[in-house]
Amino acid sequence: MIETRKAISEKAVLIGLITQHQDEKQSEEYLDELEFLTLTAGGVAVKRFVQKLEKPNPKTFLGTGKLDDVKAYIETHNIGTAIFDDELSPAQLRNIERILDCKILDRTNLILDIFANRAQTSSAKAQVELAQYEYLLPRLTRMWTHLDKQKGGIGMRGPGETEIETDRRIIRDKITLLKKKLVAIDKQMAVQRKNRGKMVRVALVGYTNVGKSTLMNVVSKSEVFAENKLFATLDTTVRKVVIKNIPFLMTDTVGFIRKLPTQLVESFKSTLDEVREADLLLHVVDISHPNFEDHIASVNKILGEIDSVDKPTVMVFNKIDAYTHQTIDEDDLITEKTKAHYTLEDWKKTWMNDLQKESIFISALNKGNLEEFKETVYKEVRKIHIQRFPYNDFLYQEYTE
Known part of the structure; x- marks a missing residue:
């Protein structure tokens, strides 16, 4: 069962891109929204880093020079969290975390975390839990070393927080069970609508x-x-x-x-x-x-x-x-x-x-x-x-x- 608790206020840097599909104005708007998401999750955004690239670097999202700038700021100002405005691939997460040596969240993880904190009913909790496990599955190896180093805070509500030994088979089993539970909930809600x-x-x-x-x-x-x-x-x-x-x-x-x-x-x-x-x-x-x-x-x-x-x-x-x-x-x-x-x-x-x-x-x-x-x-x-x-x-x- 997903555990939820009040997020502590923690400092974070926000990271976004200006690309061929997202101009400077759009990038600023998305980061404004990301800042509001961070606030909703219980954090405070203290700095933004934006880089102009044709497309995200497949290995590190940002260019290596800009990532070094982020690292220097994080170390100087004792920042514990870096939040990226787009969903990061498992490889990007691993590489970025190795370089920055802090908690790395992407937009998807942040939204899932807010949902985990807001869910009240059995239905909503099951729906959020399923989404979290599906997000977690391809990132499993990174998450366990990540969770070993980080204790709580934004992005840490959810599966794995107290079950470090969970492996892919167990995660898949949980996904299967949750899908069956949601099918039953869907039927129940359909009956309610019919009634x-x-x-x-x-x-x-x-x-x-x-x-x-x-x-x-x-x-x-x-x-x-x-x-x-x-x-x-x-x-x-x-x-x-x-x-x-x-x-x-x-x-x-x-x-x-x-x-x-x-x-x-x-x-x-x-x-x-x-x-x-x-x-x-x-x-x-x-x-x-x-x-x-x-x-x-x-x-x-x-x-x-x-x-x-x-x-x-x-x-x-x-x-x-x-x-x-x-x-x-x-x-x-x-x-x-x-x-x-x-x-x-x-x-x-x-x-x-x-x-x-x-x-x-x-x-x-x-x-x-x-x-x-x-x-x-x-x-x-x-x-x-x-x-x-x-x-x-x-x-x-x-x-x-």
């Missing part, structure tokens, strides 16, 4: 930390855990909601993220089934985040992978209370207007105006535009509801008239 009857199902989807759980609490008047950290919610929460005269089920799902580990997408199949089986998606977006358009693209990519991108969808642009923009003086004839200068009204006139989907701008935290949100959701749910229960249509007409 909910024919009620319309609405799923909240979106990037991590966009306010889905806060919105769930406001709409369903429930107490779903929510905080300003990544992956605050892992376990699927379902609540019955009634707007006007129509009841429906609302589901809060795990947040997505760029470079989401493939192990997690697969192991969280039962959670993602809630999205697959939903009749309507509420795609929640943090419009106050400077990279919210990238977040939308990342979510749509994952929705595409689970055959859910074409479902009826309402775009919910949240956190309008936190939205800010740069201003241009009326007499300024030089400064070119960019997206950074857009007001919310400007945004509404862009591609958002051409969307083949309903869209609404709200503040879940301050309940801004909440009535308009409810009206939009009611209208979309009603469309599905009267298709399913056409004999009740006259009741809705009577109610709305």
Whole structure:
């Protein structure tokens, strides 16, 4: 069983690349996100190292000169952890650890560690544990020497912490058992979904930390855990909601993220089934985040992978209370207007105006535009509801008239 405990605050350096597929701006954005992930895991990022390469060095990720710079900084400032923004191969992990002689984590390991700490139910714990073992299996030899030297902290929650003698056969056995357990959980959750009857199902989807759980609490008047950290919610929460005269089920799902580990997408199949089986998606977006358009693209990519991108969808642009923009003086004839200068009204006139989907701008935290949100959701749910229960249509007409 995976052990979880509170991460101690530890200093870390962050390491990323500028490549032909990832320019300087993207690299900076990913490292910003990696820093937030580090904070969520209980660490603090004290320094960033970025190198421009056509592609990662297959042996050491960075070039040898840059790696020497990292080593010198780590030794001088007594840093215990180096976190890389991409998934490292087993060979890269071994080589880097030998050179830097400290704890080495990659983005995947860091996300898995956060998931291990956040998982509460048997289902979520099994899903995270499976993802961790699948990540661990090809890195087994490195991990045992690694765990011998390192005691606890970020990246150390999970399999192997108290079982140094575990070998590949035992790991494979554990993976097999966990997959069987998750098949049973999948069946149980499928029965639960079936037992909910024919009620319309609405799923909240979106990037991590966009306010889905806060919105769930406001709409369903429930107490779903929510905080300003990544992956605050892992376990699927379902609540019955009634707007006007129509009841429906609302589901809060795990947040997505760029470079989401493939192990997690697969192991969280039962959670993602809630999205697959939903009749309507509420795609929640943090419009106050400077990279919210990238977040939308990342979510749509994952929705595409689970055959859910074409479902009826309402775009919910949240956190309008936190939205800010740069201003241009009326007499300024030089400064070119960019997206950074857009007001919310400007945004509404862009591609958002051409969307083949309903869209609404709200503040879940301050309940801004909440009535308009409810009206939009009611209208979309009603469309599905009267298709399913056409004999009740006259009741809705009577109610709305």
